[in-house]
Amino acid sequence: MIEVVDAVKTFTVRRRAGLLRRARTTVRAVDGVSFEVARGEFVGYLGPNGAGKSTTIKMLTGILTPSSGTVRVCGMDPARQRTTLARRIGVVFGQRTTLWWDLPLRDSLALVRRLYRVPAGAHRERLAELTGLLELEPFLDTPVRQLSLGQRMRGDLAAALLHAPDLLVLDEPTIGLDVVSKATVRGFLERLNSERGTTILLTTHDLGDIERLCRRVLVIDHGRLAYDGSLERLRATVDAGRMLVVDLERPGPPVEVPGVAVERVDGPRQWLRLPRSVNAAAVVAALAARYAIADITLREADIEDVLARLYRGDHSYEGDPLAR
Ligand SMILES: Nc1ncnc2c1ncn2[C@@H]1O[C@H](COP(=O)(O)OP(=O)(O)OP(=O)(O)O)[C@@H](O)[C@H]1O
Structure with a gap:
C-alpha cells in the first residue's frame, strides 16, 4: 500500500548571518527513510517535534515531491498522480478542517461527494453508515463553524471516508479532544481497520492513541527512522x-x-x-x-519513558531496532 525507498526531502532556508548578510542553509527534513506498509495494517508514525513526520505525510499525499528516493502509494507516484491518488486515499489533519466553514455539515459532505464524484446511491448508503458510526445525526444540520472540536473532527473523518478510500492518513486526529470524543474517534478507527480492512497511518503525539490502536510503530527522529516494529518489542529493546x-x-x-x-x-x-x-x-x-x-x-516503564529515552538516544538496544 505504501512503499518508501531512501526518501530524502531537503528545504533551503535563508537565515540572517550578520547585520546585512543572509546565509542559505539546507535542512534535511527527511533524510533517507525507507519503509513499507501492507494492506490492512494500522501503523503509528511517531517522533519528536520537527522530526520529519509532516514532511513524510506530505510526500505520501503528493503535496511535496521527494528531493531523492522513491515514494509509492497504492502503486502510484503521489506527486505525479495526485488527483488519481486522491480517489484512493483519505487524509485528515487534526489542526485544520477540510469542511466548508459556513455550510451545514450535511451540505459540506454533499460537496465532498461531488468533488470525488461518488454516485448518489453509494453516497446515501455511505453517509448513513458513517452517520451511525460517528454519531453525526445531532449536528448534521449545524454549520461547521458552530461545531465543537470533537464534532468537527468526526465530520472531517466522515468527509475523508465518503469515497471509501483504501488508505487513511491521519495527522493528530485526537488533538484537543476530550476523553469521550477521543474514545469515540479511537473506537471508530479501530472498527474501520478491523471490519473494513482500511489501511491506516496515524501520526500523533498522543501515546494513548498508539497503545490503543497500533500494532506497529515507526519512530522518526532527525529525519531518520529510529525504530520499526511492535510497541512490545520497542519496550523490550529500549531498556527504560x-x-x-x-x-x-x-x-x-x-x-x-x-x-x-x-x-x-x-x-x-x-x-x-x-x-x-x-x-x-x-x-x-x-x-x-x-x-x-x-x-x-x-x-x-510506560511508553512515554521508552520514547523519551529513544529520542534522547541514551538507550541501549538489544538488537537492531529496524529489524522487524
Ligand atoms: N517548508 C519548509 N521550509 C523549510 N523548512 C521546513 C519546511 N517544512 C518543514 N521544515 C523543517 O523540516 C523539519 C521537519 O519538519 P516536520 O514538519 O516534517 O516535522 P514534524 O515531525 O511533523 O514536527 P511536529 O511534530 O512539530 O509537527 C523541521 O526542522 C522543519 O523546520
Missing part, C-alpha cells in the same frame, strides 16, 4: 528500566543502593530507576535493611 517508588517514614537525603539511581525526591517520596539487569527484590531488601520505609511500589 522500571521505576521503584519508595515512601520513607520521614523525608531524607537520596537513598543509597548500589547500581540504582535516584531520579527524583519529593518529601518522603523517592523515585529509583532500576535497569533490567538489577534484581528488584534485592533492591527492596537492601532498602528495608537500611531505611524506615512506609510503602514501596514497582512500576513498569
Whole structure:
C-alpha cells in the first residue's frame, strides 16, 4: 500500500548571518527513510517535534515531491498522480478542517461527494453508515463553524471516508479532544481497520492513541527512522528500566543502593530507576535493611519513558531496532 525507498526531502532556508548578510542553509527534513506498509495494517508514525513526520505525510499525499528516493502509494507516484491518488486515499489533519466553514455539515459532505464524484446511491448508503458510526445525526444540520472540536473532527473523518478510500492518513486526529470524543474517534478507527480492512497511518503525539490502536510503530527522529516494529518489542529493546517508588517514614537525603539511581525526591517520596539487569527484590531488601520505609511500589516503564529515552538516544538496544 505504501512503499518508501531512501526518501530524502531537503528545504533551503535563508537565515540572517550578520547585520546585512543572509546565509542559505539546507535542512534535511527527511533524510533517507525507507519503509513499507501492507494492506490492512494500522501503523503509528511517531517522533519528536520537527522530526520529519509532516514532511513524510506530505510526500505520501503528493503535496511535496521527494528531493531523492522513491515514494509509492497504492502503486502510484503521489506527486505525479495526485488527483488519481486522491480517489484512493483519505487524509485528515487534526489542526485544520477540510469542511466548508459556513455550510451545514450535511451540505459540506454533499460537496465532498461531488468533488470525488461518488454516485448518489453509494453516497446515501455511505453517509448513513458513517452517520451511525460517528454519531453525526445531532449536528448534521449545524454549520461547521458552530461545531465543537470533537464534532468537527468526526465530520472531517466522515468527509475523508465518503469515497471509501483504501488508505487513511491521519495527522493528530485526537488533538484537543476530550476523553469521550477521543474514545469515540479511537473506537471508530479501530472498527474501520478491523471490519473494513482500511489501511491506516496515524501520526500523533498522543501515546494513548498508539497503545490503543497500533500494532506497529515507526519512530522518526532527525529525519531518520529510529525504530520499526511492535510497541512490545520497542519496550523490550529500549531498556527504560522500571521505576521503584519508595515512601520513607520521614523525608531524607537520596537513598543509597548500589547500581540504582535516584531520579527524583519529593518529601518522603523517592523515585529509583532500576535497569533490567538489577534484581528488584534485592533492591527492596537492601532498602528495608537500611531505611524506615512506609510503602514501596514497582512500576513498569510506560511508553512515554521508552520514547523519551529513544529520542534522547541514551538507550541501549538489544538488537537492531529496524529489524522487524
Ligand atoms: N517548508 C519548509 N521550509 C523549510 N523548512 C521546513 C519546511 N517544512 C518543514 N521544515 C523543517 O523540516 C523539519 C521537519 O519538519 P516536520 O514538519 O516534517 O516535522 P514534524 O515531525 O511533523 O514536527 P511536529 O511534530 O512539530 O509537527 C523541521 O526542522 C522543519 O523546520
